Amino acid sequence: MSTTASAAGSTGETRAYRDYGRPLWRRVLLSREAAVIALLILVWIVGYTQVPHFAAPITLTFLLQDMAPVLLIALPMTLIIITGEIDLSVASVMGLSSALIGILTQQGWAFGAAFLVALIVGLVAGLVNGVLVTVVGLPSLAVTIGTLALYRGIAQGLLGSKAITDFPSEWTSLATGNIPGTPLPIVTVLIVVLALVFGLLLHFTPFGRGVYAIGLSADAAAFSGVRITRTKIILFALAGLVSAVAGAYYTLRFGSARGDNATGLELSVVAAVLLGGVSIFGGRGALPGVLAGALLIGAIASALRLAGITSDVINVVTGVLLVLSVVIAGLLGKLRFRRLRIVKS
Amino acid sequence: MPDDIPPAAPATGSTPSAGAPSGAAASTAPAAPSAPAALELRDISKAFGQVIALRSGTLRLESGSIHALIGENGAGKSTLVKIIAGLYQRDAGEFLLGGESVDFRSTAESKAAGIAVIYQEPTLFPDLSVTENIFMGRQPLKGLRRIDRAAMREQALGLFQRLGVRIHPDRPARGLSIADQQIIEIAKAISLDARVLVMDEPTAALSGVEVDRLFAVARALRDEGRALLFISHRFDEVFALCDTVTVMRDGAYIATQPIAETDTAKLVRQMVGRDVAELFPKQEAVIGDELLRVEGLTSPLFADVDLSVRSGEIVGLAGLVGAGRSEVVRAVFGVDRYDSGTVTVEGRALAPHDPTAAMRAGLALVPEDRRAQGLVLGTTVARNLTMAIRSKLTKAGILTRAAENQAARVWASRLEVKSSALDAEVGTFSGGNQQKVVLAKWLATNPKVLIVDEPTRGIDVGTKSEVHRLLSELAGQGLGILMISSELPEVLGMADRVIVMREGRVTAELSRADANPESVMSAATGAGAAA
Known part of the structure; x- marks a missing residue:
């Protein structure tokens, strides 16, 4: 320590601070996102060369259609998990949205109006989660397991065991059609736009910096003027809203509104987020990794399915992958921590 | 003006006897043991990384006697107790129990050897x-x-x-009341037939009647032939209960004396005795208009707190740990709620419980716990430096890493933060370097009033004097500074005015001329009232 150090306001020469401590290739190649993206490319190459029909354009179409709800909901879920919270009620909100659209269109509402109502209800469902977590101060795991049952219960109460299947074709074709001249389903546009919006929000705004700060240290965030309650309520509301959109998409794609639509989908969403490199303890992760994680799950599933492997095996493979990714991340974290401790002592 | 730093700046690093007042010389050092003491510590030292918590801890507890251990905050009492309890392991020195050397590696081992520690708030x-x-x-x-x-x-x-x-x-x-919980802990200790009982500030949360009952129990245990160690900040209790008293300062043993041969004034001198005048280079600043005014602030943790800070002024907020000082500034800054009272900044009322509003009004708070509250550990030095100004760095709502790095570079170099790269994780920095990051983070907001809570706790001597010079320069530029410090020399050296708190209330407001170790410690401990 130089005791002649000058303090604030003095005209000491600017010390050279490099932007990065590690060279570019190490930062990029050693990140968790890079590992997931590399794995995705690997699976794609293996599928393309080894699995019959994987190379066909229709495979990509189906893959994106199948994964669209997961890809959509994973966006707000990523931000929620980075703050250290979780939302397990998203699939139930999808079911609620689906049931509402079904019952309203059956009573003669225009599809657009029913869709709007579903969006508002989804937003409110998310707000309820957010308020219970922040204002009431309950753990989000408990709250959203509760609302998982509650919202699903309402959805099934609305429709019973009925399925409503009569939807205008101009709407269903939005969910089943492709962008003209490509194998990409129209919903890809929605995914890309929302991914850009959430990517900007998380990585390029003061709000996003607050999201990370809350997950790393809620105390330090509060002392820095991060509005924790407001941030979390906004995120849960966004999750509700996007889940309602995903529920409408799901309804149109299968042409069927049911109270039990998309049951269990929340686990696929959480799996995609964690596989994509987001820490379940909060504070770490990035959106590109999550998109790759969701696509990886989809690619493995469709490659195995095309290879004639049964769905229970597919589930096992996906599960093993997820556990491995969490275990490896944990081990790497411990290793790093040990290194830090050695440096300090 | 770096030349103002006297070469004696690391006075805190000198041997304990060098700075000791005459009172220490007259006192009896622990005598060479004729019969083995119940517990004896000789020249125990303990360091945490760069920070030396205990330099030469020495203590001799006799059976059938109550021994008091006193000292300022940070004197090393708690570290000593934790070594006795087996929670920490000593780096050097001798630890004898009944004349035999012991080496506890866990609390279970010390418990098995017959040592019981009763904490301020037991956990049942x-x-x-x-x-x-x-x-x-x-x-x-x-x-x-x-x-x-x-x-x-x-x-x-x-x-x-x-x-x-x-x-x-x-x-x-x-x-159960805290008093009764302590009794349960004591009962547990007796059922284990503990020969040595350590009570770490047991009376802090007790009422008068409860204190009397605790003392009766303590005397009964002494009469059974056990050795008791009683740690307290309250002189009246030390004189009422104890037989012998040991004073510690700056992690070192100062003196042990029979209680009958000393008095409050002498003990205070031993606790604070140190040449403080030249340690901190306080520059004269023009004291201007009032910037911050707090009136009647009340919460369950403090009551009727009034204080004000003027431009160019450094106001010291002194008191013992637990006096409610940090709680007051947290409430002022809006991190915590308060029940009643007002906070005004430059004449305008500040909305309660809203740190963002406080920041906008021109307040900045460098909090007490730098690792948990001051910094977002796990992220980069650049993100931390720009955390409080991140909204100002946006263009059309977009915040880029380049904008952050640009601002971070400016503030890192102004405070000479030691780091080669802006993406280094702050968690790997030394305490002093971390504190510079926190200070820079808040100075970047261009505050009018800077509140600093224990700004130099746990940082090395060099950085410490840098921080003091920085605070002094900032006051010279017209900032108002409210400084909480548990280190008396720091308060006396830096502050234009000293406000003293005890048990959640302001007990004294002293001008620079009236503030001296005795007057501040009296107000902080209530010793004046007792003597």
Whole structure:
């Protein structure tokens, strides 16, 4: 320590601070996102060369259609998990949205109006989660397991065991059609736009910096003027809203509104987020990794399915992958921590 | 003006006797043992990385005697207690128990050797009965390894009778007063036949009647021939209860003396005695308009707190740990709620419980716990430096890493933060370097009033004087500074005005001329009232 150090306001020469401590290739190649993206490319190459029909354009179409709800909901879920919270009620909100659209269109509402109502209800469902977590101060795991049952219960109460299947074709074709001249389903546009919006929000705004700060240290965030309650309520509301959109998409794609639509989908969403490199303890992760994680799950599933492997095996493979990714991340974290401790002592 | 730093700046690093007042010389050093003491520590030292918490801890407890251990905050008392309890392991020195050298690696080992430590706020199992709490893990058994409840209850009753207290053995621990919880801990210690009882500030949360009862229990234990160590900030209690007193300062042993041969004034001198005048280069600043005014601020943790800070002024907020100082500034900054009172910045009322509004009004708070509150550990130095100004760095709502790095570079170099790259994680920095990051983070907001809570705790001497010079320069530029510090020399050296708190209330407001170790310590401990 130089005791002649000058303090604030003095005209000491600017010390050279490099932007990065590690060279570019190490930062990029050693990140968790890079590992997931590399794995995705690997699976794609293996599928393309080894699995019959994987190379066909229709495979990509189906893959994106199948994964669209997961890809959509994973966006707000990523931000929620980075703050250290979780939302397990998203699939139930999808079911609620689906049931509402079904019952309203059956009573003669225009599809657009029913869709709007579903969006508002989804937003409110998310707000309820957010308020219970922040204002009431309950753990989000408990709250959203509760609302998982509650919202699903309402959805099934609305429709019973009925399925409503009569939807205008101009709407269903939005969910089943492709962008003209490509194998990409129209919903890809929605995914890309929302991914850009959430990517900007998380990585390029003061709000996003607050999201990370809350997950790393809620105390330090509060002392820095991060509005924790407001941030979390906004995120849960966004999750509700996007889940309602995903529920409408799901309804149109299968042409069927049911109270039990998309049951269990929340686990696929959480799996995609964690596989994509987001820490379940909060504070770490990035959106590109999550998109790759969701696509990886989809690619493995469709490659195995095309290879004639049964769905229970597919589930096992996906599960093993997820556990491995969490275990490896944990081990790497411990290793790093040990290194830090050695440096300090 | 770096030349103002006297070469004696690391006075805190000199040998304990060098700075000791004459009072220490007259006192009796612990005598060479004729009969082995119940517990004896000789020249114990303990460091945490760069920070030396204990330099030469020396203590000799005799059986059948109550020994007081006193010293300022940070004098090393708690570290010493934790070494006795087996929570920390000493780096060097001798630790004798009944004349035999011991080496505790855990609290279980010290407990087994007959040492019991009773903390300020004991932790009991709230849903178990007091009897079950006392015998947790070593319940008396009958056939088939079943717990003998009748015997257990009988023994608990016997313990309470010996202690002369009336607590129902079957009632759950939940809802017991802190005083009764301590009694349960003491009962547990006796049932273990502890020869040495350490009580770490046991009276801090007790009322007068409860203190009397605790003292009666302590005397009964002394008369049974046990050795007791009593740590307290309250001189009246030390004089009322103890037989011998040891004073510590700056992690070192200063003196041990029979209580009859000393008095409050002498003890205070021993606790603070140090040449403080030249340690901190306080520049004269023009004191201007009032920037911050707090009136009648009240919460469950403090009451009727009034204070004000003017432009160019450094106001010291002194008091003992637990006096409510940090709680007051947290409430002022809006991190915590308060029940009543007002906070005004430059004449305008500040909305309660809204740190963002406080920041906009021109307040900045460098909090007490730099690792948990000041910094977002796990992220980069650049993100931390720009955390409080991130909204100002946006263009059309977009915040880029380039904008952050640009601002971070400016502030890192102004405070000479030691780091080669802006993406280094702050968690890897030394304490002093981390504190510079926190200070820079808040100076970047261009505040009008800077509140600093223990700004130099746990940082090296060099950085410490840099921080002091920085605060002094900032005041010279017209900032108002409110500085909480538990280090008397720091307060006396830096502050234009000293406000002293005790038990949640302001007990004194002293001008620079009136503030001296005795006047501040009296107001902080209530010693003046007792003497």
